[in-house]
Amino acid sequence: MKTESGTADPAAEGRLTDAASARLALVERLQADGVLTDPRLRDALSRLDRGVLMPRAYVRRSEQGSEPVVWDLLDGAHPKDRAEWQELVYSGESVLVQRDGERLESQARGVVSGGRMTAMSTFTPYTVEVLQRMRIASGHRYLDLGTGPGVSLALAAALTGPGLAVGVERDEHMAAFVQKTLDRVGVASVVAGDALDGHAPLAPYDRIHSGIGVPCLPSAWVGQLAPGGRLLTTLATRTPSWPGHCLVTRTTGGHVEAVLEGGPRGHRPLHGYTWLTAQHHLQQIANRPGKRRPTTFAPPPDHSYGFWLAAAYLVPGVVRHFQADTLTVVAPEENSWAVAGPGDGTVRVHGPRDVWAELERVHDLWVRAGSPIAFHVDIPDDGAQQHATSGTGTAALGWELPALSATP
Template identity: 80%
Template structure:
């Protein structure tokens, strides 16, 4: 139900000075925080008119837990919306742009209830981190997968030069919307509608491939389309959104594929149809019934111990962390089980048929025995077989198998004795 249905078709004073100041302020924040270090990317960010790519934006107007959610669509050309819209667009936060796969050219400003957001821009500091990690040079042939509104593609095009950067977007409405806006910017980027999992054969091979969607394993098409000396970067996702992994794939000058996986504080959302777990419906129960107490000698590593938490995402499958809790709280929603730590007193409370705390204890023992790795090697068989993760070699190495693209099966921990059998299954 819309509470406001007026449109505003006339273009008001664009106030270019205000937009330029907002762009510069965003760039200066990113540089002051130590996120932005590449001078070429700084120049691209300073020149990019984000308002062309994000002309409208949804903001939440209802309290958390309200059902249905009430949104308001801000129109950057409307005098009543412009100040809030501009602050949001240049805040660096993720900007919500599409609801329920709607056509974007027909959006009407105002309030609307229900539905879910199906497209958004990426958190700007993460966009910067990704583009810097890609090491994009002028003349590189660049492919952006799951492009969305096109912010990262526009920045990449500024780094590669005209007609060297292209994007693939599954949603036809979004692809057309982004294509029109990129053309208005004149950055020389191309955009096609298609399945990002297939890459884009007509312009292959690519010096750089970036995926803005998380995948459970590496699609073979992406690897096949990577040029010698090329770099491919994507998020590897589990069913738990709590602990993402960044996978960097390189092809050597001789054609050999090398890949590593590393944890981090943030990552891209999973591909369409891949369902994340949520503990939202269990939080009230966790607060009311924290569980039976038991002693523990396990002190979980800090949040910055990304190698441990990444390992836990795979080897303690189906578990979600409740980051807003006062103490470490993890929930296995499908088993109606959880664990609540009591720091400092050597106790933990566990509830339900599954002791997720014991599983975390076991993974910590294995992770410590493997010398607390933060970086993992990814084996990508040329025949498209199961992709293996390993922290190293030897009997103490921490290992598992990535789930296939077609399903969400939990990862399987491997031992040297079981590797061959698992690989043949």
């Protein structure tokens, strides 16, 4: 790289070398962990300059749980910020890029207090898992919903080829900023609009990916899916603890099938959706874990995603405290919780709601249904309420999906 006088700029060349090394290191970590297996996606990750898409990033400087939160906005172009910013951008972790819906062009580096993060990138291993499951081929028409800073869209565009990938982003400031950055790294377009409407002008799409969690499948998404197409989204409940992944396929004959499975992570829910949190009850639980009683119920392991997904719907209003030493579940709105004993056949229960008994009941139903790991989602053509079920017969386990209009 040269300066305006035509001489080499060693600092700029060094930054480019550092960024290339950071990209390679991220790809190698993903491969070593067994997450990244698609060679085409590996090449796209190796080429994508994440720093262009996320030139600034927030880090938290205050203690967890303290208010107001103290944030520090790092600017990748500033010498004092560059090392920490680059480590963050290529760490693979989620990167916070927007506070309180601000205009990204007018962001100023430095410490700020309060507010909430309104845009972030997705945890990179999860982005890789999603894109590989989408099976994107060259020539596919691709729709990205809830684009955020555009990392997933840029990678998808590299797989589809020029002019075939489009993103929809609710925040006009974010949409305009991402279009400018994407123009520098690839050929994808972003439009400002409601992701729940999809993007009809370019429909139908061979692949549709939603970066936002929804309570049920919007009819616009299903209607814009081409024959032979695949749609992947997170189906979100009020708990962040046990997300569901719904894969919708349309056969070449036009028949729609949808399968819901649990997993360790998922996308955040759409704007306006309130997730439950156990944060405000943790000190109370530590001080008063509850009344001890015997139990024969041994919850299945964390990777028994079929059970935990069912619990997200059939034991509603409950969130898990994952940092606890033993299984701890909290119903924050009822001031109730259950803390499993350390393998001694006991549980401690507190509050008017016995969430442990509810988990026991759902577990019995799940086992009777054959311990299913996946559920079929029925999507009525008339827009009626959608249902999830493990199968047919009296022993099948199922539930109704919340309607979009019921979003809190």
